[in-house]
Amino acid sequence: MEEFAKRVHDPYYQPQLAPTTVPGDSLSDRVWVPGPVIVGGGPSGLAVAACLKNQGVRHALILEQTNCIAPLWKMKTYDRLCLHLPKQFCQLPLMPFPKDFPTYPTKQQFLSYLEAYAKKFDLKPVFNTTVVRVEYDRGCGLWRVKTKTIEYVSRWVIVATGENAEEVVPKFEGMNEFTGPILHTSSYKSGEGFKNKKVLVVGCGNSGMEVCLDLCNYNAYPSLVVRDSLHVLPQEMFGRSTFGVSMWLLKYFPVRIVDGFLLLASRFMIGDTDKLGLSRPKLGPLELKNLGPLELKNVAGKTPVLDVGTLAKIRSGDIKVFPGIKRLACNNVEFVDGRIEKFDAIILATGYRSNVTTWLKDTNLFSEKDGFPMEPFPEGWKGESGLYAVGFTKRGLLGTSIDAVRIAEDIARQWNINMKLIY
Numbered sequence: 373m374e375e376f377a378k379r380v381h382d383p384y385y386q387p388q389l390a391p392t393t394v395p396g397d398s399l400s401d402r403v404w405v406p407g408p409v410i411v412g413g414g415p416s417g418l419a420v421a422a423c424l425k426n427q428g429v430r431h432a433l434i435l436e437q438t439n440c441i442a443p444l445w446k447m448k449t450y451d452r453l454c455l456h457l458p459k460q461f462c463q464l465p466l467m468p469f470p471k472d473f474p475t476y477p478t479k480q481q482f483l484s485y486l487e488a489y490a491k492k493f494d495l496k497p498v499f500n501t502t503v504v505r506v507e508y509d510r511g512c513g514l515w516r517v518k519t520k521t522i523e524y525v526s527r528w529v530i531v532a533t534g535e536n537a538e539e540v541v542p543k544f545e546g547m548n549e550f551t552g553p554i555l556h557t558s559s560y561k562s563g564e565g566f567k568n569k570k571v572l573v574v575g576c577g578n579s580g581m582e583v584c585l586d587l588c589n590y591n592a593y594p595s596l597v598v599r600d601s602l603h604v605l606p607q608e609m610f611g612r613s614t615f616g617v618s619m620w621l622l623k624y625f626p627v628r629i630v631d632g633f634l635l636l637a638s639r640f641m642i643g644d645t646d647k648l649g650l651s652r653p654k655l656g657p658l659e660l661k662n663l664g665p666l667e668l669k670n671v672a673g674k675t676p677v678l679d680v681g682t683l684a685k686i687r688s689g690d691i692k693v694f695p696g697i698k699r700l701a702c703n704n705v706e707f708v709d710g711r712i713e714k715f716d717a718i719i720l721a722t723g724y725r726s727n728v729t730t731w732l733k734d735t736n737l738f739s740e741k742d743g744f745p746m747e748p749f750p751e752g753w754k755g756e757s758g759l760y761a762v763g764f765t766k767r768g769l770l771g772t773s774i775d776a777v778r779i780a781e782d783i784a785r786q787w788n789i790n791m792k793l794i795y
């Protein structure tokens with residue numbers, strides 16, 4: 373291993389070679405990767421791999437635990453899902469969405485775009501390969517990326533396992549006694565099986581709100597648990613996306629002024645959400661969005677939700693709003709305000725968490741507490757000794773693109789120095 377490491381740092385060693393097993397190593401399942409190892413084959417992994425290729429960095433290796441690209445979108449999202457933000461804010465670097473796609477592409481359109489993206493840049497992840505441990509070997513100055521069967525060795529590791537790697541499933545008293553199904557939104561496809569059923573949706577982020585609307589469309593009777601205060605904003609204002617309007621205003625005005633404007637316009641367009649049981653946090657929507665995940669936990673409120681029609685259904689009484697759950701029993705749910713209601717099913721729209729801390733050892737880039745970079749956006753994409761993070765900005769695919777470009781440029785600088793020394 374030591375001899376091997378010396379060769380890697382030798383400028384005359386040829387890093388343009390395809391992955392090979394480590395020469396002279398007794399372990400036949402240890403593989404040297406000349407380019408970076410990318411953990412995760414979702415949009416972030418694909419984006420950074422494409423940017424690396426574009427910069428001339430060859431032989432990046434994408435390791436993906438499932439058998440397809442973007443499994444979150446393919447397998448864990450509901451049928452009616454469309455991108456929440458307009459397509460120009462969701463496209464990956466170097467390839468815009470097709471012109472004939474609508475402003476908010478459907479899940480199927482987004483997936484076909486990703487397939488085309490992978491094809492265009494000839495990205496071929498190694499599927500069914502779960503990374504179980506990654507650690508930096510200070511002795512030889514290389515990263516050891518372990519899967520169940522193989523150890524990959526590289527100078528660079530790019531973490532692209534996403535903010536949504538694992539479902540968050542809360543524990544409620546009496547959960548085992550509840551007689552109906554309890555499922556996470558990652559298993560919810562449509563309201564088809566819930567016709568005439570009373571369904572409790574726990575969590576009021578974009579997914580929870582949209583699942584309630586979907587259930588209404590399938591003649592179910594949804595109720596929504598709203599525990600925290602939250603900002604609901606209209607998806608569009610003045611014929612443009614609220615996100616686009618905010619981005620434009622932020623070029624000229626400070627966050628507080630833009631927040632004031634967004635709240636005024638929202639009040640005018642969707643009315644007083646407090647009256648519907650959805651109280652607004654003290655901090656404005658963009659102020660909240662700018663907080664890091666740990667700071668966010670210390671304030672009341674959540675990142676803003678874009679309304680796609682759910683508020684109208686709450687106003688009309690088709691969707692009821694309840695406070696937090698106290699306990700479950702048989703088919704009853706008791707809420708913290710003392711009310712008890714019968715439900716046939718519970719859908720947990722309780723979000724996801726990062727899984728980085730379970731497999732990435734001993735680094736100062738990610739927080740042990742929540743598996744997110746310790747530095748909030750726009751920092752947090754680069755650690756020490758060739759470690760990078762893509763797609764952990766809490767800014768969706770726009771954040772992914774910004775990270776991917778930066779990482780590729782940074783690695784390309786190191787790569788090109790090596791190549792100049794060779795030729």
Ligand SMILES: Cc1cc2nc3c(=O)[nH]c(=O)nc-3n(C[C@H](O)[C@H](O)[C@H](O)COP(=O)(O)OP(=O)(O)OC[C@H]3O[C@@H](n4cnc5c(N)ncnc54)[C@H](O)[C@@H]3O)c2cc1C
Binds near residue numbers: 415417537770
């Ligand atoms: C319902 C829903 C709607 C959304 N809508 C939008 C939207 O409209 N606009 C937007 O910008 N964002 C949206 N998002 C945010 C979403 O996170 C991003 O769109 C995008 O999927 C992030 O890509 P990613 O590659 O970072 O993460 P993911 O798509 O989660 O990909 C991570 C990949 O890493 C793999 N992986 C995890 N652990 C390992 C391991 N140990 N070894 C190997 N592979 C591993 C996973 O299998 C997965 O393929 C939405 C999210 C959800 C859940």
